[in-house]
Amino acid sequence: MLRSWLGVHPWRLALGLIALATLGSVFLGRAWVSRTLTISTATPDVLESPTPLGMLMPVVAAAGIAVGCTGPRVRLPEPTRVRVGRLAWVAALTATACVALLVTRAAPGAVVRGVLILTALALIPVVLRLPMVAWVPPVVYLMASVYFGGQSGGRWAWWAQAFNPDAEPQDVIVAAGIWAAVAGAYALRPPVARF
Amino acid sequence: MNAVHRYALRTLYGPWFALPTLGLDIALAFTKGMPYLGEDKFTVKWMAASMWILATVAAAGAATDAARLSKPGSIHLSQLANHRRSVYLWSAAWTAIPIVLAHSLVIGVALLAGGVYSPRNGWPAVVIAVVAQGVVVCWFAALGSAIGRHLPVLIAGIAAALPTGILLLSLPSFYPSVLHFEVFGDIGAGGSQLGTGWDTVVLCFQIILLISTAAALVLPRPRQVRGRLALSARGVMVSAAALALLACCAIAISADDDTLVVVAPDRCDQGSPEVCHFHEHSRLISEVTAYVSELDAAAREQGYSALEFERYSERTYTSTSMAGGGVIEFDPLDPDGLDRWMFVQGLLAPVWCTDDEMIPDEYFGQMDRLTLTWIRLADPSFQPGNPEINPVPLTPDEVSRVLSDFKRCELGSA
Numbered sequence A: 001m002l003r004s005w006l007g008v009h010p011w012r013l014a015l016g017l018i019a020l021a022t023l024g025s026v027f028l029g030r031a032w033v034s035r036t037l038t039i040s041t042a043t044p045d046v047l048e049s050p051t052p053l054g055m056l057m058p059v060v061a062a063a064g065i066a067v068g069c070t071g072p073r074v075r076l077p078e079p080t081r082v083r084v085g086r087l088a089w090v091a092a093l094t095a096t097a098c099v100a101l102l103v104t105r106a107a108p109g110a111v112v113r114g115v116l117i118l119t120a121l122a123l124i125p126v127v128l129r130l131p132m133v134a135w136v137p138p139v140v141y142l143m144a145s146v147y148f149g150g151q152s153g154g155r156w157a158w159w160a161q162a163f164n165p166d167a168e169p170q171d172v173i174v175a176a177g178i179w180a181a182v183a184g185a186y187a188l189r190p191p192v193a194r195f
Numbered sequence B: 001m002n003a004v005h006r007y008a009l010r011t012l013y014g015p016w017f018a019l020p021t022l023g024l025d026i027a028l029a030f031t032k033g034m035p036y037l038g039e040d041k042f043t044v045k046w047m048a049a050s051m052w053i054l055a056t057v058a059a060a061g062a063a064t065d066a067a068r069l070s071k072p073g074s075i076h077l078s079q080l081a082n083h084r085r086s087v088y089l090w091s092a093a094w095t096a097i098p099i100v101l102a103h104s105l106v107i108g109v110a111l112l113a114g115g116v117y118s119p120r121n122g123w124p125a126v127v128i129a130v131v132a133q134g135v136v137v138c139w140f141a142a143l144g145s146a147i148g149r150h151l152p153v154l155i156a157g158i159a160a161a162l163p164t165g166i167l168l169l170s171l172p173s174f175y176p177s178v179l180h181f182e183v184f185g186d187i188g189a190g191g192s193q194l195g196t197g198w199d200t201v202v203l204c205f206q207i208i209l210l211i212s213t214a215a216a217l218v219l220p221r222p223r224q225v226r227g228r229l230a231l232s233a234r235g236v237m238v239s240a241a242a243l244a245l246l247a248c249c250a251i252a253i254s255a256d257d258d259t260l261v262v263v264a265p266d267r268c269d270q271g272s273p274e275v276c277h278f279h280e281h282s283r284l285i286s287e288v289t290a291y292v293s294e295l296d297a298a299a300r301e302q303g304y305s306a307l308e309f310e311r312y313s314e315r316t317y318t319s320t321s322m323a324g325g326g327v328i329e330f331d332p333l334d335p336d337g338l339d340r341w342m343f344v345q346g347l348l349a350p351v352w353c354t355d356d357e358m359i360p361d362e363y364f365g366q367m368d369r370l371t372l373t374w375i376r377l378a379d380p381s382f383q384p385g386n387p388e389i390n391p392v393p394l395t396p397d398e399v400s401r402v403l404s405d406f407k408r409c410e411l412g413s414a
Helices: A002-008 A011-034 A053-068 A080-104 A108-127 A136-148 A158-163 A169-188 B003-011 B014-033 B040-070 B075-079 B086-113 B123-148 B153-174 B200-218 B233-252 B279-301 B340-348 B361-378 B396-407
Strands: B196-198 B223-225 B228-230 B258-260 B267-269 B274-277 B311-314 B327-330
Touching: A011 A053, A011 A080, A011 B153, A053 A080, A053 A108, A053 A136, A053 B153, A080 A108, A080 A169, A108 A136, A108 A158, A108 A169, A136 A158, A136 B014, A136 B040, A136 B153, B003 B014, B014 B040, B014 B086, B040 B075, B040 B086, B040 B123, B040 B153, B040 B196, B086 B123, B086 B200, B123 B153, B123 B196, B123 B200, B200 B233, B267 B279, B274 B279, B279 B340, B279 B361, B340 B361, B361 B396
Parallel strands: B274 B311, B311 B327
Antiparallel strands: B196 B258, B223 B228, B267 B274
């Protein structure tokens, strides 16, 4: 059964993107911790934003998870166990990405929160059956957060928390709630892909 | 809108990416109290802060459409004899041009909203600078098309966005130590651009360089092998040569699109004292004039003759400072409104002294007391933000001694 599930889901592309994000995290790992390599270095003074470049990697991982959740291009039967299977599948991919990005052991709370929120955003186009633009919500959200979410003295606006390098346990719980809502929608609605 | 437009909007994703970038551009235009309003060059450079956003979205959008044209079932479109080159160019242009038009529109509206009808640098320079920004977006759309056409549709977008974002965010760190020519143009500016102009020759060179290398990325003729697009040796060589040329230019050529221009404040309010400023900053000046009159009146009433100045002038933004000899300078561009402490300190700072001298610690204590003295003349209840400042005001004699020391650049001599 697992073989036929894997056969209709592009898991190789998903794992490829998650691996790419992991490589990026390892490469940027030291800068992530020391926060020396930030987006500020590339933006003019007034828009200074203290986002470490390592915080961009959950965006790539989230796009990977969404790609892996792309369904077959034809409508298949939808018994309950298929819906449960879809929920388990997105949970497994998300868990894989979290574990992979935690390999650097840097900012674990922020990584998990980032992956959860960004995955929820990337899944929205998949639920809407437009999986090839799954990258758009995380990328646009990243850009908006970097420029307009984190400027007042190192603090982050409530809506831009996915890129804050500091995280409290309750932030992760909120992020898990957001993830669960979108993942639930994904489980209930068959994601027939239109290319 | 004709049939071609409708067809493109229906079949391509590219044109729709102009909507999120337009939103981000408008948000950028409204941030931080819009200090750029009224200045031509500052407006164009302020909006350049969104270049990495536009370029990343253009690359990813063009990659998505190029990948859709290359997938089984559509690849024959790129293989029709008379379409081979143009179909990828067509789809990349449909991503880049709407983004460029939206960005140019925001810049145009921002210029008009600031009342820039006859720009200081002239309309041709402004237009060339905006075109230079647009060409950068087109270049990254070409790069995205070159990457995306060889990738599966699902990952083409993020696979093009990642290198573009990382490249544009990390390149400025290498300038000017390794790179001497910003081939991808400005990354924005946070302060007034008066005193600088554009070097249009450099901008035109940049435009030509980017257009020619973008053509080398987007135009190589694709080849089909067993239903898939194959890399052709010639195409890879042409693209690699284009990227190498760009890298060589960035490293070997030393060029800056900024030139220094001598400017002077051109509007004066004939009051007592006289306050002069640049016409670009007229909207900011009433608050300054009111506070300056208050300071001046307080100094005259309480006998601080050293603090009576003939003329207050906006700083000239160049090395040709006019300060000294009865003229003192101010900077009206504060995003949070007039900060009295910073403003008065700016008025009294001896900007004519060269920076390379060692500034003794005593200077800062003197400066703080001097600033506090003048602010308290106008507002006796003023409390400085830093509680360590000596709260005893200076006498008129002490003030004139400190100011004459400043005039001779003997900073911190007790």
